[in-house]
Amino acid sequence: MSMAVTQTPKKSSRVLRYIGFVAMPLLVVVWSLIDLSLGKELVEWIPYLASGFSMNILITICAVTLGTTAGVVLGLMQLAPFWFVRLPAQIYVQIFRNAPALVLIFATTYIFPFEIVMFGNYLPFPDWVKAVIGLAILSSAYIAEITRGAVLSIPTTQWEATKGLGFSRLQALRFVILPQCVRRSLPPWMNVASSMAMGTSLASLVGVHELMHAATDASTAVRRLDFTIIAYVVVMAAFFTLCYPIARLTRRLEQRFNAG
Amino acid sequence: MMTASPATDAAIVKLEDVHLSFGQTQVLKGIDLTINKGDAVSIIGPSGSGKSTILRCINALVTPQSGKITVAGTRVDQLTKESERIQLRKRVGIVFQQYNLFPHLTVLDNIVLAPTRILGADKTATVKLARELLEKVRLSEKADAYPGQLSGGQQQRVAIARALAMKPELVLFDEVTSALDPETVGEVLWVIRDLIRDGMTSILVTHEMRFAEEISDTVVFTENGRIVDHGSPQQIFHSTENPRIRQFVGGLSGGGRGAVRDGEGI
Numbered sequence: 001m002s003m004a005v006t007q008t009p010k011k012s013s014r015v016l017r018y019i020g021f022v023a024m025p026l027l028v029v030v031w032s033l034i035d036l037s038l039g040k041e042l043v044e045w046i047p048y049l050a051s052g053f054s055m056n057i058l059i060t061i062c063a064v065t066l067g068t069t070a071g072v073v074l075g076l077m078q079l080a081p082f083w084f085v086r087l088p089a090q091i092y093v094q095i096f097r098n099a100p101a102l103v104l105i106f107a108t109t110y111i112f113p114f115e116i117v118m119f120g121n122y123l124p125f126p127d128w129v130k131a132v133i134g135l136a137i138l139s140s141a142y143i144a145e146i147t148r149g150a151v152l153s154i155p156t157t158q159w160e161a162t163k164g165l166g167f168s169r170l171q172a173l174r175f176v177i178l179p180q181c182v183r184r185s186l187p188p189w190m191n192v193a194s195s196m197a198m199g200t201s202l203a204s205l206v207g208v209h210e211l212m213h214a215a216t217d218a219s220t221a222v223r224r225l226d227f228t229i230i231a232y233v234v235v236m237a238a239f240f241t242l243c244y245p246i247a248r249l250t251r252r253l254e255q256r257f258n259a260g
Numbered sequence: 261m262m263t264a265s266p267a268t269d270a271a272i273v274k275l276e277d278v279h280l281s282f283g284q285t286q287v288l289k290g291i292d293l294t295i296n297k298g299d300a301v302s303i304i305g306p307s308g309s310g311k312s313t314i315l316r317c318i319n320a321l322v323t324p325q326s327g328k329i330t331v332a333g334t335r336v337d338q339l340t341k342e343s344e345r346i347q348l349r350k351r352v353g354i355v356f357q358q359y360n361l362f363p364h365l366t367v368l369d370n371i372v373l374a375p376t377r378i379l380g381a382d383k384t385a386t387v388k389l390a391r392e393l394l395e396k397v398r399l400s401e402k403a404d405a406y407p408g409q410l411s412g413g414q415q416q417r418v419a420i421a422r423a424l425a426m427k428p429e430l431v432l433f434d435e436v437t438s439a440l441d442p443e444t445v446g447e448v449l450w451v452i453r454d455l456i457r458d459g460m461t462s463i464l465v466t467h468e469m470r471f472a473e474e475i476s477d478t479v480v481f482t483e484n485g486r487i488v489d490h491g492s493p494q495q496i497f498h499s500t501e502n503p504r505i506r507q508f509v510g511g512l513s514g515g516g517r518g519a520v521r522d523g524e525g526i
Contacts, residue, residue, distance in 0.1 A: 157356065157358050157360045158360060158362070160321075160356065160360060161356065161360035161361075161362070163321060163349065164319065164321070164349060164353075164354040164356070164423075165349070165350075165374040165378065165422070165423075165426060166346050166347075166349040166350035166374065166378050166379075166426070167346075167374070167377075167378055168342070168343070168346055169342075171377065171378065175373060175377055176362050176373075179364050180362075180363065180364050183364075
């Protein structure tokens, strides 16, 4: 907890914030003012890009929520005393942890039907939901490993203490082991969450209307090189504003847990 | 085969010819031990003689290969289900060498957690009990502190309070002062002394010879997985005929705690 340790990340985060929240938007604004025809095009397309970006946020939230829930369960299953619980979880994690996100998104897109027939009603099964499932599978495999590692990192003396007090295995997990795991697994969880947020751009390749898709639409419609460049700078800035707060939030949570 | 009959009621713990081995290593080679309700029993002996393992047999943390263990009317060696062992452990408190407090909970929550979650005790009553216990171990002002903010001696006193909050029928102390620095040993021994005066059945594995001599009703000397001798502190520490015990006790109790460390080094 020396000054040097606490100051370095502060300084670098200030620089990061400067680049992300100031430099990129500034570039967009200055360039638009120098060439007003470019600025006009950009203003026209911003709502379209924004509608795409809301899809990225939606997919991220859904995929990370689903993936975290499933991942924690799978991680605990990997540590179960019974092989018939342990083995399926281990197989699932090993297969999907080593699969590229794009492959999973393609797979879910083509494996699931475009609609589901339920009691004679046709329910649509939109592409974005399939992208959510693809990313959720990937993140659940990562989070399963994070959970497993966190549980194993708790000293065995903690288990012994719970045993001595008459806790069952599940009670020990719930009241003593898992609460201690939360803090330990926050930093790696943050990595998964932000790589999922960035991975949402891959959904453009299976036709989901998200930010990358919207930017590509816009640049083909406008057909100007400078507009294409500035559109993708906007995309970068948008992803920064999505991923950077995740990192900040996690760091703040970590500090709170450390203080506690 | 038999539950406790009124005639054997005084015995709260009874071990009969207990054998236990971990793999190829024989740890207990026929332990016979009877402990009466309200007694304080110290188990002493060289490291690796099976002292801690005896404690772990009593609250079913380990199961011996053969022999009978009866604890408060329960035949511990016959328990086959984990749920039955859990029932037993709720009635037998244990305090470990490394305190093992839960680092994410405050001192008060450490004490309250097990009674409320495991026994289903009323929360308000348990908090009241926890505060009383903290007063007993003289740590009332630390109720809202986290274990990491306490010294080893303070943590160990919280661990004792945590065990007592389960209202156990007996408490096992497994070398509870061995990990402490000499200055804080005294405060932990104080608490245990109080507890024994209040009539709590206590079984201590300890290297604190003077303390064992002072508070024990019975002292048990173990070596190589066997009980070499047992008797009153007077017998074991001062009038034993056994040369091995004389050597062990003499070498240890000579010059207080500093000598304990040096003696073991030689």
